[in-house]
Every structure is written in C-alpha cells, then in structure tokens.
Amino acid sequence: MADQSMSEPNRRDFLLLATGAAGAVAGASVVWPLISQMLPDASTIAAGAPVEVDLGPIGEGKAITLKWRGKPIFVRHRTKAEIEASRADDAKITIDPEADAHRVKAFGGKSQDQWIVVYGNCTHLGCVPTGFAGDFGGWYCPCHGSHYDNAGRIRKGPAPKNLFVPEYAFLSATKIKIG
Numbered sequence: 001m002a003d004q005s006m007s008e009p010n011r012r013d014f015l016l017l018a019t020g021a022a023g024a025v026a027g028a029s030v031v032w033p034l035i036s037q038m039l040p041d042a043s044t045i046a047a048g049a050p051v052e053v054d055l056g057p058i059g060e061g062k063a064i065t066l067k068w069r070g071k072p073i074f075v076r077h078r079t080k081a082e083i084e085a086s087r088a089d090d091a092k093i094t095i096d097p098e099a100d101a102h103r104v105k106a107f108g109g110k111s112q113d114q115w116i117v118v119y120g121n122c123t124h125l126g127c128v129p130t131g132f133a134g135d136f137g138g139w140y141c142p143c144h145g146s147h148y149d150n151a152g153r154i155r156k157g158p159a160p161k162n163l164f165v166p167e168y169a170f171l172s173a174t175k176i177k178i179g
C-alpha cells in the first residue's frame with residue numbers, strides 16, 4: 001500500500017520555510033497566521049488550489065518562502081536600489097536574456113516592480129537556492145554554484161534558465177493570488 005502521508009498535501013504543506021534576513025523572521029511569523037487562516041481543505045490543496053498571499057507584512061528588503069503545490073515559492077520585496085541595479089544589468093543577461101521589467105507584474109496600471117515572485121527551485125537540478133547571497137545579491141544555489149540576481153535571473157553557473165515565475169496576479173496593491 002502506498003504511503004499516503006508522503007503523497008497527499010495537507011495543511012502543513014503551506015509552512016513558511018525560511019526567510020531571507022533576520023528581520024524577515026518577524027515578518028514571517030506575522031504572515032504565517034494569515035496564510036494559515038486562508039488554507040483550503042486538504043482535498044482542495046491536493047487539486048492545486050490557488051493561494052492568496054498578503055504582502056503587507058513583508059517589509060522592503062525582505063523575503064519569505066512559502067510552499068505551494070509541493071514547491072517552494074520566493075516572494076521578495078525589492079528596494080529601489082535593487083530594482084535600479086537589476087534594470088541596469090538588463091543588457092548583461094547572457095544565459096537566459098530577459099529584461100527586469102518582464103519579471104514583474106502590474107496592478108492598477110502601475111508596475112509592481114518591487115515584488116519578485118518565483119519558484120524556489122534552481123533550474124539546474126532543483127536545489128533550493130539561498131536568498132540574499134551570491135555574486136549578484138539575489139539567490140545562490142550551493143549545490144553546484146549557480147548565481148541569480150535579485151530578479152531571479154541566472155547570471156553565473158550551470159543553471160540554464162532564470163528562476164521560473166509562477167502563475168500569479170495582484171488582487172490589490174498588497175495581495176497576490178498564486179495559481
């Protein structure tokens with residue numbers, strides 16, 4: 001008989017896994033109860049139900065990791081300096097060229113370029129990269145040394161693609177729906 005506990009998602013799959021900086025720990029502890037209250041039942045989660053994420057508690061320069069459909073998702077609130085640095089590097093993206101502006105979404109006709117939402121699996125072999133690390137200050141995958149910038153674009157290392165952007169949309173300036 002198959003081990004159901006290993007295959008069926010449940011409420012615990014929505015654990016916030018980690019935060020990018022010490023200050024974000026407090027943010028995560030605030031976010032967690034909010035997400036917990038919104039959890040659909042286990043059968044809905046198994047079907048891959050969308051999940052709403054309140055961005056309010058994620059301060060500028062912070063990030064959270066949540067788990068959805070069994071995969072980590074990074075939600076990062078970029079600073080103005082980070083956005084400018086990323087845009088300035090648009091012409092230097094050689095492995096998987098993509099403009100910073102294509103990595104973000106808009107709400108109410110305004111770019112929400114402070115928010116980066118990406119799957120938290122390295123596009124090389126799937127390890128979970130470390131946030132606020134690496135040569136470009138985005139994410140660093142220690143498995144084989146892939147460096148991503150703060151938009152999740154692969155800049156150096158064996159990974160062939162940028163971190164994938166999940167299907168998501170802004171419901172308001174401070175809330176997104178993933179899925």
Ligand code: FES
Pocket residue numbers: 122123124125126127141142143144145146157158159
């Ligand atoms: S899995 Fe990330 S560099 Fe290999």
